Amino acid sequence: MTVLEFNQVNKTFGSGHKKVDALKSTDFHAEQGEMIAVIGPSGSGKSTFLTIAGGLLSPSNGEVIINNENITALNEKERSKIRLKEIGFILQASNLVPFLTVDKQMKLLDKVKKNNMNKEEVEQLYKDLGIGDLRNKYPSDLSGGERQRVAIAKALYSNPSIVLADEPTASLDSDRAYEVMGLLKEETKNKKTTTIVVTHDTRLIDYCDKVYKMVDGVLEQQK
Amino acid sequence: MFLAWNEIQKNKLRFVLIIGVLMLVAYLVFFLSGLANGLASLNREAVDKWEASAVVLTEESDKSLVASSLTIDEAEAVEADETAVLGQINAIARNDDQKANVSIFGIREDEFIMPEVTEGKAFAGENEVIASDTLKEDGFALGDVVELSSTEEKLEIVGFTEDARFNAAPVLYGDLATFQRVKFGEAAEANGDQINGLVLRTDDVSAATDKDELEAIEVETFIENLPGYTAQSLTLNFMIYFLFVISSVIVAIFLYVLTVQKISMFGVMKAQGVPSGYLARSVIAQTFILALIGVAVGLALTLITGLFLPAAVPVAFDIPTMLIYGAVLVVVAIAGAVFSVLTIVKIDPLKAIGG
Numbered sequence: 054m055t056v057l058e059f060n061q062v063n064k065t066f067g068s069g070h071k072k073v074d075a076l077k078s079t080d081f082h083a084e085q086g087e088m089i090a091v092i093g094p095s096g097s098g099k100s101t102f103l104t105i106a107g108g109l110l111s112p113s114n115g116e117v118i119i120n121n122e123n124i125t126a127l128n129e130k131e132r133s134k135i136r137l138k139e140i141g142f143i144l145q146a147s148n149l150v151p152f153l154t155v156d157k158q159m160k161l162l163d164k165v166k167k168n169n170m171n172k173e174e175v176e177q178l179y180k181d182l183g184i185g186d187l188r189n190k191y192p193s194d195l196s197g198g199e200r201q202r203v204a205i206a207k208a209l210y211s212n213p214s215i216v217l218a219d220e221p222t223a224s225l226d227s228d229r230a231y232e233v234m235g236l237l238k239e240e241t242k243n244k245k246t247t248t249i250v251v252t253h254d255t256r257l258i259d260y261c262d263k264v265y266k267m268v269d270g271v272l273e274q275q276k
Numbered sequence: 277m278f279l280a281w282n283e284i285q286k287n288k289l290r291f292v293l294i295i296g297v298l299m300l301v302a303y304l305v306f307f308l309s310g311l312a313n314g315l316a317s318l319n320r321e322a323v324d325k326w327e328a329s330a331v332v333l334t335e336e337s338d339k340s341l342v343a344s345s346l347t348i349d350e351a352e353a354v355e356a357d358e359t360a361v362l363g364q365i366n367a368i369a370r371n372d373d374q375k376a377n378v379s380i381f382g383i384r385e386d387e388f389i390m391p392e393v394t395e396g397k398a399f400a401g402e403n404e405v406i407a408s409d410t411l412k413e414d415g416f417a418l419g420d421v422v423e424l425s426s427t428e429e430k431l432e433i434v435g436f437t438e439d440a441r442f443n444a445a446p447v448l449y450g451d452l453a454t455f456q457r458v459k460f461g462e463a464a465e466a467n468g469d470q471i472n473g474l475v476l477r478t479d480d481v482s483a484a485t486d487k488d489e490l491e492a493i494e495v496e497t498f499i500e501n502l503p504g505y506t507a508q509s510l511t512l513n514f515m516i517y518f519l520f521v522i523s524s525v526i527v528a529i530f531l532y533v534l535t536v537q538k539i540s541m542f543g544v545m546k547a548q549g550v551p552s553g554y555l556a557r558s559v560i561a562q563t564f565i566l567a568l569i570g571v572a573v574g575l576a577l578t579l580i581t582g583l584f585l586p587a588a589v590p591v592a593f594d595i596p597t598m599l600i601y602g603a604v605l606v607v608v609a610i611a612g613a614v615f616s617v618l619t620i621v622k623i624d625p626l627k628a629i630g631g
């Protein structure tokens with residue numbers, strides 16, 4: 054089943070001689086249960102692609118379809134609902150709320166959304182990510198890698214149908230990076246979600262079913 | 277509430293400071309309201325005791341009791357459910373070692389202005405008076421024979437009564453004849469029918485008199501025209517209203533600064549799909565918590581301060597008024613949060629991701 058679909062999507066920033074074609078006209082689709090990697094040099098348009106996929110950025114042209122709904126036609130409020138329900142973001146920068154402990158980061162999602170993970174699932178997730186001992190700590194008391202893992206837990210906690218991860222392993226050592234990729238893969242297979250991972254690290258693409266390469270705004274399938 | 281409360285717990289110092297500022301504003305508001313109330317009752321408590329609806333004065337007196345002068349016959353023609361004649365004159369009263377400003381009321385014992393005696397007995401004989409019990413604090417006692425500034429007559433305090441100050445002076449209540457002896461001296465007999473006004477209890481004030489020389493004025497208007505009363509209460513009330521505005525602005529600035537600091541955090545939450553409405557409600561809830569605590573502490577502090585104030589300070593705390601002012605403070609604080617709410621609604625979640 055197709056979960057995410059791009060039809061002739063492009064994005065340009067600015068105008069005149071400052072015009073940047075961050076994403077050139079792109080057709081793309083992702084199926085349920087797929088783990089997809091997007092690699093490419095810095096500034097090639099990977100984050101642009103990912104934020105459009107997550108409904109955070111509106112494309113200049115074309116349409117984005119998430120679970121049969123054309124989100125380009127929606128307003129911000131409706132798109133926010135889709136994000137909440139369907140999408141788990143793991144952002145390039147930390148996406149934790151500074152004044153909430155690890156446990157409460159999850160609890161916040163309970164306040165605004167139903168059908169999140171239950172107790173046992175969360176315990177298992179904490180264990181898999183190695184953050185079980187950190188549950189009562191604030192983000193400021195965590196290392197960069199720990200924060201990244203908590204951010205991953207937060208993205209998966211809401212049982213999204215699409216997980217979008219921008220450099221999720223950037224601040225992890227390679228052992229941890231492999232573990233996290235393994236975990237994301239496992240979640241993708243077990244929960245039949247779709248995961249798109251943007252990464253620089255070409256060693257991690259072994260975990261993925263499909264690999265796309267982004268060069269100057271052009272997305273090309275490699276595997 | 278969840279976000280609001282957790283943030284307060286994490287950043288205690290920051291929020292204690294905000295609460296502190298709100299508390300000081302509330303303290304000032306409550307104190308001024310106590311002062312306004314105290315000064316007002318200094319002027320009007322004797323009038324409030326009448327539970328009257330209107331006062332009839334002469335047209336030419338321009339709503340001033342002292343300046344009004346009419347005869348009992350004229351007063352008798354006034355139509356009302358209940359009436360009470362009133363003569364009034366200001367004087368300085370002196371016993372052996374104390375002096376005090378007083379207001380002398382000439383009344384009839386069987387009419388409703390007659391005060392309730394809380395100590396001693398009611399006036400019966402010549403030149404006997406019931407005095408305001410605040411005179412006790414000024415060094416006057418039962419049985420004192422007081423001299424008056426303007427006349428040879430001496431008055432004997434035979435009883436005391438509560439809440440009896442008129443235009444900032446304690447009242448001495450005596451019968452009409454006593455009042456007239458004080459006012460007219462030798463000519464008292466000849467002026468035996470002179471009074472200053474007639475106090476009414478009636479449903480229809482406008483129907484009380486149709487004479488051109490007389491004017492029936494509502495009690496509230498009568499009080500507002502007491503010398504100095506309106507200027508005083510306007511000043512204090514303006515200060516209170518300004519404080520409402522100031523506290524709203526203070527809260528608005530504080531919250532705005534806090535919100536601007538948190539823009540990226542709000543953006544992250546919005547990126548995740550947390551609705552703007554939820555974030556806005558949490559800011560409102562936070563303001564509510566802060567304002568409520570600030571106002572409650574301010575109220576407690578005001579009442580505690582009240583216990584330690586010397587009797588000479590004319591503060592009188594009226595709890596219902598204070599509760600209303602407290603509620604207004606909370607409401608204006610929340611109004612101050614509106615700016616921040618608008619900021620949050622406008623945050624672009626994408627900015628938070630930063631590329």
Ligand SMILES: Nc1ncnc2c1ncn2[C@@H]1O[C@H](COP(=O)(O)OP(=O)(O)OP(=O)(O)O)[C@@H](O)[C@H]1O
Nearest residue numbers: 066067073075094095096097098099100101102631
């Ligand atoms: N808001 C914006 N306004 C103007 N240009 C932008 C904006 N966002 C991105 N760009 C440009 O679009 C191009 C693609 O940016 P993007 O962030 O997608 O790159 P990236 O592949 O994620 O890079 P990196 O690996 O460094 O994160 C870049 O040339 C960038 O300068």
Ligand SMILES: [Mg+2]
Nearest residue numbers: 099100145631
């Ligand atoms: Mg990027």
